[in-house]
Amino acid sequence: MNPLHLAHFSDVHVTARPLGWSRRDWLSKRVTGWLNLRLLGRGRRFRHAEDVLTVLAGELKQRRPDHVVFSGDATSLGFEAEVARAARLLGLHDDPLPGIAVPGNHDYYTASATASGAFERHFARWQVGERVDDAVYPFAQRVGPAWLIGVNSSTANRGVFDASGAVGRAQLDRLARLLDRLGDGLRILVTHYPVCLHTGAPENRAHYLRDLADLVTVAARGGVKLWLHGHRHNAYSVVDSAKVPFPVVCAGSATQTGHWSYANYVLEGNRLHVRRRVFDPEAWCFRDGETAEVSLPA
Numbered sequence: 301m302n303p304l305h306l307a308h309f310s311d312v313h314v315t316a317r318p319l320g321w322s323r324r325d326w327l328s329k330r331v332t333g334w335l336n337l338r339l340l341g342r343g344r345r346f347r348h349a350e351d352v353l354t355v356l357a358g359e360l361k362q363r364r365p366d367h368v369v370f371s372g373d374a375t376s377l378g379f380e381a382e383v384a385r386a387a388r389l390l391g392l393h394d395d396p397l398p399g400i401a402v403p404g405n406h407d408y409y410t411a412s413a414t415a416s417g418a419f420e421r422h423f424a425r426w427q428v429g430e431r432v433d434d435a436v437y438p439f440a441q442r443v444g445p446a447w448l449i450g451v452n453s454s455t456a457n458r459g460v461f462d463a464s465g466a467v468g469r470a471q472l473d474r475l476a477r478l479l480d481r482l483g484d485g486l487r488i489l490v491t492h493y494p495v496c497l498h499t500g501a502p503e504n505r506a507h508y509l510r511d512l513a514d515l516v517t518v519a520a521r522g523g524v525k526l527w528l529h530g531h532r533h534n535a536y537s538v539v540d541s542a543k544v545p546f547p548v549v550c551a552g553s554a555t556q557t558g559h560w561s562y563a564n565y566v567l568e569g570n571r572l573h574v575r576r577r578v579f580d581p582e583a584w585c586f587r588d589g590e591t592a593e594v595s596l597p598a
């Protein structure tokens with residue numbers, strides 16, 4: 301069987317002008333988020349986000365992986381103008397590469413951003429798949445010898461410092477049913493939230509997945525062999541069956557200054573070859589970075 305080539309990127313955090321403020325936004329956490337973005341350093345860390353994403357989109361078009369994996373946080377404050385901008389830069393409105401996308405907590409920044417369905421509208425081309433009960437999440441895409449299973453782990457949170465997420469009981473039930481009925485093939489879960497930090501330690505409570513234990517149980521029971529995610533902006537992988545029942549890979553942020561990288565995977569049987577592509581600001585392009593060989597559970 302031919303090897304499967306995937307490109308995995310995350311946390312691009314694009315913004316836009318004008319953002320499209322409404323009156324109710326002034327009573328939401330978007331105000332503190334905007335202050336953080338414009339005055340407290342976040343904007344500086346992502347000042348090249350749009351340009352670097354443009355370079356990344358060009359590289360992906362040229363390299364043409366079999367499938368693109370985007371694990372969320374397209375935006376800074378979840379405004380539709382930001383979602384649309386990110387989708388346009390990725391070519392989703394024209395002739396996109398085949399791909400899968402799930403939302404991040406910044407894409408669901410407020411209850412109104414979540415309810416608007418803006419992420420699902422603009423990333424619809426990367427959300428085609430098999431579903432249960434016609435619910436939006438989870439969904440599964442057949443890609444060569446593998447299944448990519450997109451799970452939404454993001455929720456709108458009221459607390460200014462609350463960046464936690466949850467999958468929810470109903471989605472967990474659908475995920476169990478979906479995994480039950482998928483045919484043969486390596487099962488790869490794609491979600492925004494991590495299982496653990498790069499050390500293997502759990503996420504802190506302001507940043508964690510509230511029902512992580514339930515999701516890990518359903519995923520392990522359903523035969524998931526690999527978990528791809530974002531949320532953390534440093535790239536890492538954890539392959540330690542004492543800590544997680546399957547290997548996990550965090551793409552890190554593709555556009556945050558200093559962290560900017562994404563991952564290329566080549567899957568052959570149960571061997572996963574990981575190569576990072578790291579942005580070089582001098583040459584203004586991505587270059588090969590470190591590699592890792594991961595043996596997926598049988």
Ligand SMILES: [Fe+2]
Nearest residue numbers: 311373404531
């Ligand atoms: Fe992020």
Ligand SMILES: [Fe+2]
Nearest residue numbers: 373404405531
């Ligand atoms: Fe996030």
